[in-house]
Amino acid sequence: MTALAPPVRQSLRRAACTVAAILALLALYAGWSGNFGRFGSPVPPVPAPGLALRDDLGRAFDPATLHGRATLVYFGYVRCPDVCPTVLAALEPLFARLGPDAARTGVLFVTLDPxxxxxxxxxxxxxxxxxxxxxxxxxxxxxxxxxxxxGIGWTGTDGHINHNSVLTLVGPDGRMRARYGMTQLNDPASMAADIHAALSP
Known part of the structure; x- marks a missing residue:
């Protein structure tokens, strides 16, 4: 049997490592989405990006305050004429279905028009x-x-901003769990079930 040249062996080893890493990630994602994915669009369970910003009282926002809580994160802007207020108004019937878990769930509104x-x-x-x-x-x-x-796309300035309307659920471990579009907001009972699942041990 002819021995492979060293460069070929190295290339094969790199390819094997790459394939193994991809398979491991796919297994992790499949296992997570199978265990959690109930209603929201599943996302990889990666740590949510940081938000080192100021809150609406002018204080430095401390992401540690979210630890142990479910958090819904939405990017929008105050002068948004329709979509943003519609999304925020849809949260009231959702929270009405959360029962005791409402106290363990927060909402962040991140502006696109600072x-x-x-x-x-x-x-x-x-x-x-x-x-x-x-x-x-x-x-x-x-x-x-x-x-x-x-992962928020937007265009425009000066109060006329087009942006994708996505509500992201972050679990108490700080990892992203699911995303919801406008249509999914019409089913608060199913969204509440996702939040209950995220807060379950």
């Missing part, structure tokens, strides 16, 4: 909704990085 959406503007806007989300803002470059890290 020039206009100061902490005070965010606070006044979000106070009209129940549950009242925590608003997050920062410098334009910070907000752009945050949106990209969370």
């Amino acid at each position: 020039t206009h959406d100061t902490p005070a503007v965010l606070h006044a806007f979000l106070s009209h909704f129940q549950p009242t989300p925590t608003g997050l803002t920062g410098r334009p470059a910070e907000m752009a990085r945050a949106a990209r890290a969370w």
